[in-house]
Amino acid sequence: MNPILTFIVILIGFYGLSTSDNIIKSVFCVTIIESGVILLFLNLGNFEGGAIPILNDHLVDIVDPLPQALMITTIVIGSTVTALSLMLCIKIFHHYGTVEWAEVLRREDVKS
Amino acid sequence: MSRRLFLIAMLGVLFVVFTLSMIELESLYNNYGMRYFLNEGFDDTGSRNLVTAILLDYRLFDSLFEAGILLIAVSGVIWISKHDVEEKNAQFMLDKYKTPDLFVTFSRLVYPLMLAFGFYVIINGHVSPGGGFQGGAIVATAILILYYIDGNKETNIGLIVTIEKIIYLLIILLASLSFFTRGEFFTNFFVPSANPDLKAIYLVLLNVFIGFKVALGLWTIFTAFLKEGR
Amino acid sequence: MVDYILNLTLIEITAYALQFLLIFIAVAIVVHKNNGTIIILIASFSLVTASLYIINNAPDVAIAEVAIGSAIIPLIYVISISRQREFIVLDKAMDDFIISDNQMTGIGFILLKRFSDFYHLEINITNDPMLGKVESGRDQVLLEETNVDLIVTKDPDHEGGYLLKGKASSLLLNKLETMLDDYDNVRMIKYKDRDIGE
Incomplete structure (x- = not known):
């Protein structure tokens, strides 16, 4: 596991987030960034020759269980946040008739 | 175009900074916490799976509020998708959504197996990989299959959310029980000197409650989406 | 450098291959224009990340990722994208x-x-x-x-x-x-x- 390769995934997500013109595309990119961050955290606790953090009768070297416990919460919350933002996307489409960032912002300017 | 080049340059700077700080990060990290969990984890909590031990005992405060965030997100989804006028089951003239028969038959075969696997993952959360959050997601996926079998299935979202809130209160009560036995909130309610096998009862109970709560929460989320899709 | 590559174990080679696959899928998600194809890509993305979690000795996180990322997340994406048109x-x-x-x-x-x-x-x-x-x-x-x-x-x-x-x-x-x-x-x-x- 190479953390630098994982960081490239996060950077790709940031690039997509700042250049995407579609709102749903932005939500996809947030998912990518999230997966990259989880991989980075797990990589922090992992080391060569470590075993999974489940105790056996004989004592072995295990990897750090703390980042894993934190990342389970991240996955569950990330899914609900995705659901919330997608529900907002549906509402935006029925209100503005489009899901392009530029069009939505332009119509918001016309109104005010 | 120049804006995009500037963006790539900024990301490149981030990349270089991260690469340089990698060495520092490794020297910063220590394994004292891991040593502690390895030596004391089983006797403290009664859980062979140390991730479950951290989720349900050492850092129960975190998990409780994670479940709370799940509840808040579910409420948000319902509130956004809420319509005052009754249009949920409007019949469209062009109905082109029909599930293939083969898929329905296989869904019927797979559904009880998935449900059983979900409960297995929930109940064995303290001795094997799994636990309330993962098992709840599997149970929710099994329930999702029900909607493929019967597309016109009606679900009372209000009732599900009420049950979910009650279960959340039960989780908080169960976690606070330790105040009477140990004198501190949000930990195991058996005394610290109890047999580790006895302490596992608390873990199984809490796992089952959290599993049901997560399953109901995810069920509500995709029911709201499926109704939006009609 | 050559010695390093020759001394890699099988699991390390798998990890590198999966990480390059992950980068490839991420680039495909970002450049692709058709949202319907992206759903398939995001489902495979979560499967690849789940296998990487296993390689990182984290089976709990992998189970959570497979259960949520391969069924519920693609479903809500499918519904919201079909509503979009x-x-x-x-x-x-x-x-x-x-x-x-x-x-x-x-x-x-x-x-x-x-x-x-x-x-x-x-x-x-x-x-x-x-x-x-x-x-x-x-x-x-x-x-x-x-x-x-x-x-x-x-x-x-x-x-x-x-x-x-x-x-x-x-x-x-x-x-x-x-x-x-x-x-x-x-x-x-x-x-x-x-x-x-x-």
């Missing part, structure tokens, strides 16, 4: 403007068909009795509180005329209005957003 019409006129002789061949349907084909929309017409009962004074409320994009009613001022009602904020409604020039007996009413608290 949908235009819901509520038919309150109940005569041969849209349906004539139990077939969708009315003038109004041809107009809407032309409109939806031009903008690649998927048109969905309902004449649900529950919604049809709502009196015409509350049409604005109906438009704001449900997902209905357009309401078709009879014009009370002109005999044989029809009214199309929609939200002024919607881009599609403005495009539909420009297509109405060929039709003499069809008018359009656009409701502005009300202030909150009104």
Whole structure:
């Protein structure tokens, strides 16, 4: 596991987030960034020759269980946040008739 | 175009900074916490799976509020998708959504197996990989299959959310029980000197409650989406 | 460098291969234009990340990722993307403007068909009795509180005329209005957003 390769995934997500013109595309990119961050955290606790953090009768070297416990919460919350933002996307489409960032912002300017 | 080049340059700077700080990060990290969990984890909590031990005992405060965030997100989804006028089951003239028969038959075969696997993952959360959050997601996926079998299935979202809130209160009560036995909130309610096998009862109970709560929460989320899709 | 590559164990080679695959899928998600293909890519993305979690000795996290990332997340993406191309019409006129002789061949349907084909929309017409009962004074409320994009009613001022009602904020409604020039007996009413608290 190479953390630098994982960081490239996060950077790709940031690039997509700042250049995407579609709102749903932005939500996809947030998912990518999230997966990259989880991989980075797990990589922090992992080391060569470590075993999974489940105790056996004989004592072995295990990897750090703390980042894993934190990342389970991240996955569950990330899914609900995705659901919330997608529900907002549906509402935006029925209100503005489009899901392009530029069009939505332009119509918001016309109104005010 | 120049804006995009500037963006790539900024990301490149981030990349270089991260690469340089990698060495520092490794020297910063220590394994004292891991040593502690390895030596004391089983006797403290009664859980062979140390991730479950951290989720349900050492850092129960975190998990409780994670479940709370799940509840808040579910409420948000319902509130956004809420319509005052009754249009949920409007019949469209062009109905082109029909599930293939083969898929329905296989869904019927797979559904009880998935449900059983979900409960297995929930109940064995303290001795094997799994636990309330993962098992709840599997149970929710099994329930999702029900909607493929019967597309016109009606679900009372209000009732599900009420049950979910009650279960959340039960989780908080169960976690606070330790105040009477140990004198501190949000930990195991058996005394610290109890047999580790006895302490596992608390873990199984809490796992089952959290599993049901997560399953109901995810069920509500995709029911709201499926109704939006009609 | 060559020694390092030759001394890699099988699990390390797998980890490197999966990480390059992850980068490849991430790039594909970012550059791809078709949202339908992206759903397949995001499902495979979560499967690859789940295998990387296993390699990182984290089976708990992998189970959570597979359970959530491979079934529920693609489902909600599929639904929200299919909603993205949908235009819901509520038919309150109940005569041969849209349906004539139990077939969708009315003038109004041809107009809407032309409109939806031009903008690649998927048109969905309902004449649900529950919604049809709502009196015409509350049409604005109906438009704001449900997902209905357009309401078709009879014009009370002109005999044989029809009214199309929609939200002024919607881009599609403005495009539909420009297509109405060929039709003499069809008018359009656009409701502005009300202030909150009104």
